[in-house]
Amino acid sequence: xxxxxxxxxxxxxxxxxxxxxxxxxxxxxxxxxxxxxxxxxxxxxxxxxxxxxxxxxxxxxxxxxxxxxxxxxxxxxxxxxxxxxxxxxxxxxxxxxxxxxxxxx
Numbered sequence: 001x002x003x004x005x006x007x008x009x010x011x012x013x014x015x016x017x018x019x020x021x022x023x024x025x026x027x028x029x030x031x032x033x034x035x036x037x038x039x040x041x042x043x044x045x046x047x048x049x050x051x052x053x054x055x056x057x058x059x060x061x062x063x064x065x066x067x068x069x070x071x072x073x074x075x076x077x078x079x080x081x082x083x084x085x086x087x088x089x090x091x092x093x094x095x096x097x098x099x100x101x102x103x104x105x
Contacts, residue, residue, distance in 0.1 A: 001044060003101045005059050006037040014059045014098045024092035027063045033096065035059040041103050048103065057103055061096040069093050 002015040008023025014035070025033065038057035041048045048054055068090040076085040 001101050001103075002042055003038050003057065003059050004040040005035045006039055006053075007035055011039060014061070014101060016098055016101055018098045019064065019095060020061075020098065021093050021095050023094070024066070025063065025094045025096070027094075029063050029065055031063045032099075033061045033063065035061060041101065043103060054103075059098060060100040060102070061098050064095045064097050066092070066094055 002013055004011050005014050007025070010023065012020055012022060014020060027033065036053070036058055038054045038059060039050050039052065041054060041057055048057070050057070069092075071088045071090050073086070073088045077083070
């Protein structure tokens with residue numbers, strides 16, 4: 001059984017006991033979460049698709065760690081003007097473990 005869940009503006013596939021990296025969620029490692037924006041659930045036989053979400057469907061998860069993604073480097077350059085600007089960015093992210101997928105109505 002797996003579900004497609006919307007979190008952080010993205011849709012992720014959530015399977016029981018799976019680890020998923022998502023946009024930063026508030027909480028310390030060990031905190032339990034309920035992800036309620038479930039778009040689709042597949043139980044092995046039937047597929048339920050929400051409009052836009054499935055009523056009563058919940059994905060239960062636990063925060064494993066907080067961290068940052070790989071650094072993205074950016075660079076601006078204007079030829080013959082001696083203009084150069086370099087910067088970087090590391091997006092905060094959260095690793096969660098999916099505990100259970102509850103199908104809904």
